[in-house]
Amino acid sequence: MGNETVPLHRRKKLDSLFEAFSILAEDTYVYLCDMVYDYSRWSKTLVQEFGLPSEYMINAGSIWEEHIHPDDKQTYHEGIDAIFSQKAKGHDMQYRAKKANGEYDVCTCRGIVITDDNGRPEYFGGAIRNHAKQSHIDKLTGLSNQYGFFEGISRQIKTHTNSRTCIIGISRLTEINEVYGYRFGNRVLQLFGRYLMEHIGNRGGTYRLDGCKFAVSTETQSLKELEESYDSLRAHFRAGINVDGTFVALELNAGALSLEDFDTDVQTIYACLNFAYDESKTRKHGDFVPFHEELNLDKRGRIAMLHDIRNNISKGFDGFYLLYQPVVHAESEKLIGAEALLRWKNEKYGMVPPDLFIPILEKDPLFPDLGEWILRTAVQETKEILKVIPGFVINVNLSYTQLEQPNFTSRVWKVLKETDFPPDHLCLEVTERCRLLNMDLLEKVILNLRSGGIKIALDDFGTGFSSMGLVKALPFDTIKIDRGFVQKIEEDDKERKLVNNFVSIAKTFGAKVCVEGIETSGMCRILREYNIHSFQGYYYSKPIEIEKLLSNYT
Numbered sequence: 001m002g003n004e005t006v007p008l009h010r011r012k013k014l015d016s017l018f019e020a021f022s023i024l025a026e027d028t029y030v031y032l033c034d035m036v037y038d039y040s041r042w043s044k045t046l047v048q049e050f051g052l053p054s055e056y057m058i059n060a061g062s063i064w065e066e067h068i069h070p071d072d073k074q075t076y077h078e079g080i081d082a083i084f085s086q087k088a089k090g091h092d093m094q095y096r097a098k099k100a101n102g103e104y105d106v107c108t109c110r111g112i113v114i115t116d117d118n119g120r121p122e123y124f125g126g127a128i129r130n131h132a133k134q135s136h137i138d139k140l141t142g143l144s145n146q147y148g149f150f151e152g153i154s155r156q157i158k159t160h161t162n163s164r165t166c167i168i169g170i171s172r173l174t175e176i177n178e179v180y181g182y183r184f185g186n187r188v189l190q191l192f193g194r195y196l197m198e199h200i201g202n203r204g205g206t207y208r209l210d211g212c213k214f215a216v217s218t219e220t221q222s223l224k225e226l227e228e229s230y231d232s233l234r235a236h237f238r239a240g241i242n243v244d245g246t247f248v249a250l251e252l253n254a255g256a257l258s259l260e261d262f263d264t265d266v267q268t269i270y271a272c273l274n275f276a277y278d279e280s281k282t283r284k285h286g287d288f289v290p291f292h293e294e295l296n297l298d299k300r301g302r303i304a305m306l307h308d309i310r311n312n313i314s315k316g317f318d319g320f321y322l323l324y325q326p327v328v329h330a331e332s333e334k335l336i337g338a339e340a341l342l343r344w345k346n347e348k349y350g351m352v353p354p355d356l357f358i359p360i361l362e363k364d365p366l367f368p369d370l371g372e373w374i375l376r377t378a379v380q381e382t383k384e385i386l387k388v389i390p391g392f393v394i395n396v397n398l399s400y401t402q403l404e405q406p407n408f409t410s411r412v413w414k415v416l417k418e419t420d421f422p423p424d425h426l427c428l429e430v431t432e433r434c435r436l437l438n439m440d441l442l443e444k445v446i447l448n449l450r451s452g453g454i455k456i457a458l459d460d461f462g463t464g465f466s467s468m469g470l471v472k473a474l475p476f477d478t479i480k481i482d483r484g485f486v487q488k489i490e491e492d493d494k495e496r497k498l499v500n501n502f503v504s505i506a507k508t509f510g511a512k513v514c515v516e517g518i519e520t521s522g523m524c525r526i527l528r529e530y531n532i533h534s535f536q537g538y539y540y541s542k543p544i545e546i547e548k549l550l551s552n553y554t
Contacts, residue, residue, distance in 0.1 A: 006039045014041055014123075017114075021125055028127035031111070033060060035084065035121045046128065051100030069096035069104055071198060083124055089113045090126070092204050092219045094197055097130075105132040106142050106197075108205050110219075138208040140186055141193035149207040149215050153266045156217070156259055163204075164226050165217040165269070166256040167277045168196065168233070171286065173212040176248065187243050188250070195236070200229045213277075223258050227288045230254050234286065253281040257291040257303075264307040271310075271364040272303060278363065302356065305349055309357050312344070313366045317373050319346045322381065323543035326553070327395065327514065330524070330532045335553045337393035337427070339536065340378035341543045342370075362399040371402045372411050379421040381546040386425060389553065395427045395457065403430070404441065409448045423453035427478065431459045439473055446474055457514070461502065471509055479506045483517020483537070490522045496530075503530050 018032045018041045029046035033039070040060035047055050050067055057063055061080045068076045072095035082088035090112040096104040111126025131137050136148030144152070156163045170192060177185040189212070196214055197206040204218030218226065230252075237250040255276025257269065272291045280289040292302070312318045320342065327337035342358065345351040361367050375396050382394045402408055416423055428449065446456050457478035458470060471479065481502055489495040499515070506513045515527055518537030527535070544552075 006034070006037045010034055010037060010039070014039065017123060017125065021127070028129045030125070030127050031060070032123060032125035035113075035124050043128075046130075049099055049130075050097060064097075067098045069098070072096055075198075083111075083113060084121075086121055090220075094204065094206055097128075105130050106137075106144070107131065108144070138193075141190055141208045143193050143197065143206050143208045143214075145207065146209045149205075149209060149217075150266045150270070152205050152207070152217055153259070153269055156219075157262050157264060157266065157269075160262045161219055161259075163217055163219045163259045164221055164223050164256060165215060165259065165273060166226055166230065166254055166288075167209065167213055167215050167273045168230065168252055168254045169214070169277065169281070170212040171251040171253060171281070180246065180248075184243065184246070188248070191241065191243060192237070192250070196233065199233060199236075200226075215273075223256060223290055226256060227290075230256075230288050251286055253277060253286045254288045255280050255291065256288065261304050263304040265310070267364065267366075268303060268307045268310055271360050272306065274363040275360045305352065306357060306360060308346070308348070309344055309352070309361065310364065310366060312346070313370050317370065319344050320370070320373070321345075322374065322377055322546070324382070324546060324549045325536060325543040326541045326549065327393075327534050327536045328540050330515075330528055330535050333524075333535075333540070335389060336391055336534060337395060338382065338549060339395040339429070340374060340382075340397070342374055342397075362401055367399060368402050368405050368408070368411075371399060372415060375412065376415045376419065379415065379419050379426065382549075383419065383421055384550065385553070386422070393425050393427050393455065395429055397429045397459065400430070403445055409445055412449065412454070413452065424455070427455035427457050429457045429459040429480070443474055450475060450477075458511075468505070471505060471511070476509070476511045478514055478533070479511045480514045480516055480536075483515075486515055486517055486523060486527065487519075489526055490520070496526065499527065500530050503532065507531070 014032060014034050018030065021030045021032055022043075029043040031040060031042045031046075038059050040057050041055055042052060042057065042060060044055050046052065052063060061084075065073060065076060065080070075093065076095055079088070079091045079093055083091060090110070092110045094106065094108045097107045098104050108129045108131065109126065111124055113121050114123040114125065116122040131142075131144045131148065136145050136151060137143075138145040153165065155161070170188070173185060173188070176188060189208070193206070193208055193214060196216065200206070200216045200218075204216055204220065207215040207217070209215055216226075221229070234252045234254075237252060240247050240249040255273055255278070257273050257276060259269065276289045276291040280286060309319075312320065321344075323341045323343055324338040325341060326335050327339060328334060329336050342354055343351060344354075344357065361370065378394050378396050382392070385392045405411075412428075415421075416426070450456060455477040456475070457480055458476045459480045460482045461471075461479045479502070481499065485495060485498055485502070489499065503513050512533035513531070514534040514536060515532050516536045518524060518527075518535045518539045520539060524535060524539065541552075
């Protein structure tokens with residue numbers, strides 16, 4: 001059937017719709033098909049670059065299929081068949097397409113079906129993005145890179161497009177590099193990226209993020225289907241693959257998110273994804289972990305709330321404030337310090353519990369700025385206490401993302417200098433999650449801080465697998481025993497023996513012991529038998545405002 005068999009009014013309508021699509025194209029190739037006559041118009045630039053016969057084509061889907069890479073052709077064919085058999089209302093896929101010079105470029109194709117007044121399919125149109133033509137291309141794998149990922153998520157937010165996104169990473173790639181060399185490790189990344197695109201990403205976008213992390217984003221799969229795809233992917237690589245004659249097995253991790261609330265931004269989405277991925281890697285042994293979008297009382301989603309919190313960091317830390325939980329000497333029960341604890345509230349959400357936002361914000365690029373604000377506020381607000389209690393020490397929690405910043409120590413010293421706060425009255429608390437950092441880097445940071453008088457505490461001792469290793473490797477002034485180890489100490493002899501062992505360990509390495517979670521006088525009486533230095537808990541005080549801390553203890 002030639003073009004002349006298509007009625008003139010249909011050709012004119014096709015041109016009008018094509019022009020409308022082109023206005024919204026944003027650096028993509030536009031295509032539009034009149035499904036009644038299978039008559040299409042395609043972008044002139046695409047026609048020239050890929051050597052298509054004309055801008056106007058009959059049966060364009062089959063013509064374009066001849067340019068699809070053989071390994072991607074079946075998926076493409078099934079997608080087009082689903083469109084024309086009315087089994088699908090659109091598609092979102094990624095494939096390789098051959099250009100006029102014979103080279104293949106990675107392309108993402110998105111399209112929708114437009115129906116007539118009776119609900120029958122009338123037009124099928126959309127856009128093809130050639131990633132090789134964009135600056136957002138990863139040279140190693142040929143996939144779109146992290147910038148392309150941000151662009152894709154931003155588009156989904158802007159257009160209110162429901163989607164599911166998953167970050168997938170390879171565990172222990174560093175070990176593979178050390179054993180086989182970086183060239184071999186790069187081949188692993190290339191093969192993994194190709195397999196990922198062919199088996200998951202062909203239903204959406206596939207991206208190479210930083211290091212060993214990849215991402216897939218789909219508008220057609222449910223979160224459950226994405227999990228099933230990941231389980232299949234995981235089983236495939238766990239069974240082992242042949243990499244240029246060498247057989248290796250890979251372990252994977254995955255964190256995912258369903259985008260349904262668009263009152264957010266791409267950095268918030270990325271922080272939530274990284275949180276879920278980290279849970280998969282550190283707590284769930286590589287299982288698929290979805291980010292839980294719990295609802296607040298006003299039915300607004302957690303992602304929207306995190307977006308507002310991030311915005312408030314940029315707006316002078318609006319809504320953030322500190323509470324202080326006193327630390328008392330175990331024998332005299334006199335105030336010797338306090339721990340600064342972050343809180344956030346506004347009119348929309350009220351006071352938001354810190355465990356709903358701090359673990360996620362810790363992975364956000366904005367967190368070092370928030371961390372500096374916490375430090376500055378804490379030393380400024382408690383400086384007056386030093387006049388009345390000369391030995392007072394303020395404890396401030398650190399995130400491992402702060403510690404890995406190259407300018408972290410200089411920022412700490414800058415705050416202390418500007419506030420004229422004595423370093424030996426500051427104690428910075430780290431947790432065993434710092435094991436994620438390079439130990440040489442962490443030791444260098446801690447030694448730098450301690451050399452100037454700042455004290456360092458290991459918080460939540462015993463709750464993680466790496467606590468003992470950190471105590472052996474790094475110099476701590478204080479070890480804080482988590483409340484979970486003393487809650488039943490009044491009736492449980494095992495807890496008493498455990499605390500006694502913890503104190504012996506601390507003494508071996510020259511550290512004092514602080515016990516958290518003190519709730520009764522009986523706990524105090526028993527713990528004093530074990531040479532504990534200090535107590536912290538609701539028995540003495542819940543976290544309180546600076547005004548109450550000053551009035552109660554000065």
